[in-house]
Amino acid sequence: MEALIQQKVLEVANHVEKQLDAELEQLERLDTDDLEKLREKRLKEMKQIHHQKQAWIAAGHGEYSELADEKEFFEVSKKSKNIICLFYKDGSPRCKIADMHLNILAKKHVEARFCKLNVERCPFLTERLKIRVIPTIALINDSKTKDYIVGFTDLGNCDDFSTEMMEWRIAQSGAIMYNGDLLNPPEKGKKTPAIRSRNQKTIRGNNDSDSGSELDD
Template structure:
């Protein structure tokens, strides 16, 4: 029998069929077929099981268990409970806040109801009702009085001429303040500055300014010799006079640098306005500046308009 090596041909990849050997192999053909069928069934079972295992892994991964079925992640486990608490925390906080708001609203409503209860009790009290009516009447009267004062020219500093002086000082206004000024004097401008501040704050007093150079008759009659001079009239009669800045500032300070409150105190002392000084101003009243304040009342100097 000729071998492959002897033939010199290249080794064949497949072995040819030998008729002598076929009858001997035939008994094993059925076994081979059964083996292949079993192998196919095994492969199918393996594929099914692998598919099932992959599906279970996906489910476990989605549940956070990955490859281990951790009993601590069950509903009775600590990890599960902690996770649930974290999930519920925002809702719990919101619910608590809503509860607090509801309680506060209820408390506020109770307070309002209590206030209404007391208000209703006070309204039923005749004494309280009388006090309330009296207060309302006072407010209405004060409002009407202020409107009348504004209609008379109060609440501002107005410049008048000599011919208007008598009518302005003897008219319907009880209190009139007149500033005798001169346009060339800087201290008269300082006085104007402070009077402009005071006028809208104290509408019970009329504040005027008169050019001394254009009012020789009244300057002579009222003996106005120093400018600025501020005179206070009540019902047409001179009751107080301020010469220059006397008493408005401390002797140790700049004589032109003084507070508006100093002039307010002086006007209140003359009776022209209502003014309550602060504690600091009360201390200044005890100082040398307060003691040196000069207020010339009626009778010490020329009496004023009642001399005509």
């Protein structure tokens, strides 16, 4: 069995080496004009990334902020494509735990807007989105709720989960960029319940099981 594994590892290593050799050979064939075009293309991509990042920061990305009320929530949903919003209640220890992790992730993932909203300030949204458990994190894309993290069940069903575990769970919805393994949680030693999608309703009151809950004021 061990010999078989070693053989497999060797085959993979050889395949990777051949790919690298092919790429190097391709680069060696490029003339000065080709290299200059490649450089210009890369510079253009870097500028686009920089401008996009600046636009995100201008829209409030890069920090974890508290929203005053439902009106501000709707305004944020119009400006940002991806939103991670914690619905919390004062005095909840688990909400403070979620706060800590989201604050860290907000600085790392500027491509999404991280925020929180006190459920006592948004009774309409709380009822419309059927939020029954605190904390609940709504994962929003294009003004529609795509997923929810309800309590800590999907995070290992414990209070001492890592920030990486929450990052992995949020990434399941596509709300943030993630380079890790989406199929396996970072904390493999702990049993993670299967993630189930739920049918939701639009805020206007219509059923919308395919695309989630529309966030329109």
